[in-house]
Amino acid sequence: xxxxxxxxxxxxxxxxxxxxxxxxxxxxxxxxxxxxxxxxxxxxxxxxxxxxxxxxxxxxxxxxxxxxxxxxxxxxxxxxxxxxxxxxxxxxxxxxxxxxxxxxxxxxxxxxxxxxxxxxxxxxxxxxxxxxxxxxxxxxxxxxxxxxxxxxxxxxxxxxxxxxxxxxxxxxxxxxxxxxxxxxxxxxxxxxxxxxxxxxxxxxxxxxxxxxxxxxxxxxxx
Numbered sequence: 001x002x003x004x005x006x007x008x009x010x011x012x013x014x015x016x017x018x019x020x021x022x023x024x025x026x027x028x029x030x031x032x033x034x035x036x037x038x039x040x041x042x043x044x045x046x047x048x049x050x051x052x053x054x055x056x057x058x059x060x061x062x063x064x065x066x067x068x069x070x071x072x073x074x075x076x077x078x079x080x081x082x083x084x085x086x087x088x089x090x091x092x093x094x095x096x097x098x099x100x101x102x103x104x105x106x107x108x109x110x111x112x113x114x115x116x117x118x119x120x121x122x123x124x125x126x127x128x129x130x131x132x133x134x135x136x137x138x139x140x141x142x143x144x145x146x147x148x149x150x151x152x153x154x155x156x157x158x159x160x161x162x163x164x165x166x167x168x169x170x171x172x173x174x175x176x177x178x179x180x181x182x183x184x185x186x187x188x189x190x191x192x193x194x195x196x197x198x199x200x201x202x203x204x205x206x207x208x209x210x211x212x213x214x215x216x217x218x219x220x221x222x
Contacts, residue, residue: 004046011038012050025056052173059132064167070146074108081106085120092118132183132205134172135160156209184219 004012015023015034023034028047035042051057074080081104089099098116105112139151141163149163182203188211189200197216202208 004049008039008042008046009050011035011042012047016050016054027051027057027061048171049173052171055132058170058172061170067165067167068147069165070143070149072107074106077108078106080108132203133207133210134174137169154207158209181220190216 012031012035015021015038016025016031018024021034023031028044028051031051032042032044032047035047072080072082083102083104086101086103087099088095088101092099095116097118100117100120102115102117103112104114133154135152135154137150138153138159141149141151147165149165150169151163152160154160183205184199185202185204187199187201191198191200191213193213198213199216199219200211200213202211
């Protein structure tokens with residue numbers, strides 16, 4: 001993928017980050033179209049590379065939900081469930097306030113389990129909508145006549161459970177370390193080590209395994 005020039009970055013920054021721009025925080029196609037009006041030398045690959053460095057794009061881009069997937073093969077009873085939500089909100093007054101039915105089907109036995117619920121929202125989601133953590137492709141699984149799937153690991157080499165389609169992934173390019181600021185979720189401990197004040201912190205978007213001691217002087221308080 002081609003290297004971006006300072007001029008190209010300046011143009012794309014202005015088009016993507018200026019709230020008065022019609023392409024502010026948009027996606028690849030509108031940004032590419034507008035960038036070519038300013039500089040015809042800017043290519044699709046250049047815009048892709050630029051967007052891969054922008055957190056607002058990599059974290060919040062529109063997810064592709066409908067795409068061809070591999071067949072689901074269950075290893076045994078209750079190892080693979082498919083779930084959907086049936087909506088009966090118009091009948092809630094006759095059903096003690098219950099508006100939905102959560103329907104789960106065991107893919108092997110075809111047994112159906114139904115649970116009435118009053119809301120589509122839980123107190124805490126099973127999975128977060130996004131994370132600040134960046135993962136690495138560890139393994140690619142290629143099956144004839146099937147879409148490729150990918151196994152991921154975190155920066156410490158621990159494998160992430162499950163396999164992912166390309167549509168589930170988004171390319172992220174890290175900036176130089178001196179240009180990156182990481183958000184701290186919480187300061188857990190404080191200490192003085194060899195005359196230096198240090199904080200033991202939990203990083204926002206990262207698991208507890210990444211908790212670490214850092215110099216207090218490196219923290220920028222907001």
